[in-house]
Amino acid sequence: MKQSPLPLPPQVAVLAICLAFGALATPAAAEDVTVSIDNFTFTPAEVTVTPGTTVTWVNNDDIPHTVVDKKQAFRSKALDTEGKFSFTFTTAGDYSYFCSLHPHMVGKVIVKAGG
Amino acid sequence: MSRHERPSSETAPRLDADGIDRRGFLECMTWAGTGILWSISGGVASGVGLGRALAAEPQKALTFLQISDSHVGFDKAANPDALGTLREAVARIRTLKEKPAFMIHTGDISHLSKDKEFDDADQIIKEAGIPVFYVPGEHDLLDDGQGKAYLDRYGKGAKGAGWYSYDHGGVHFIALVNVVNLKAGGLGNLGTEQLEWLENDVAGLPSSTPLVVFAHIPLWTVYPEWGWGTADGLEALSYLKRFGSVTVLNGHIHQVMQKVEGNVSFHTARSTAFPQPAPGTAPSPGPLKLPAGELKKNLGIATVNFVRGSEPLAIIDTPLEG
């Protein structure tokens, strides 16, 4: 079989890969926020995000939890171990939430325009 | 392990000649990891460890059984086979020489409110061959209808979210639901509708009627940092103040706790699925993972030695293994 020539010099290919990763990573860092649930605690307990941000909660406990907004803006189903729930915040404001199974678990998402 | 406090024998009331304490003060408790057998005679309830009951203690006027927190569907490290340990508990109940009149299940029948979990639990529990009175735990209300599945299955004849009362052998039993509409940062919750119902429910009863109140989350404040208590529990108890004998039976905390306050005795039962840590002894109330072979020791049976006559009862915790 005949070896086909590299379409680009190797250093250019590496650069292209870096750019591709950068293109994926940049919006991810700006938009997505993860709140983990460990030991019956939302961590971080308070996050501040810009409108349009999607927040994802991940349950790392071996007991189910829920994520419920006090003012009903969102309500997850029971998240079993490794279960996830995402909500995209479009409206500025303070969102206090809790676990409806273990209501002593509370957290807050603050949504405000970036500046 | 024995983390429950027993009421000190110094404070035990004197019994009348017939051995019945007219003040209705509940003294002895004993606990089985897999179930608690209750006897009531003359308004005095005393828990009988399954181990002791298996030894064919002559039964009193009324005997019933409590199991709790079967969490069918739970399969994590603390107990990969919650269904198996429920089966063991029921097998023990079946070997009782004297059949209890009925069983109460103080909630968290299932782990995630799935039909299959309820089906599996029902299949095993019915093998006990006695009627069962349920209240829901928060794990039983996780269906899309937020409790509809529970009510369809267990709530026939119940009011609201599943509360009801009934009489048996001269005792008035009150089943309460304190796991719905929980408030952020808060504890268990009964709500005004249920409180009003409770006030009316006991209004016509003579104060001499022994009451047994059961609900999932403790009605008394065990450890608010972990949500172990009921926000409006004191209000509920205020309606019961005039009664000479009130026994409050709960689950939820997967360990034995008890407290006696005047004529009210509070008790929590162990789980048939997995233990939870004592208040404040762990970062969270999550399932306690014990070293291999320790689980059933923890679920082990507790027995009470009845000392004949009017002497106080001695509590002996006897593990299933070890």
Ligand SMILES: [Cu+2]
């Ligand atoms: Cu929770």
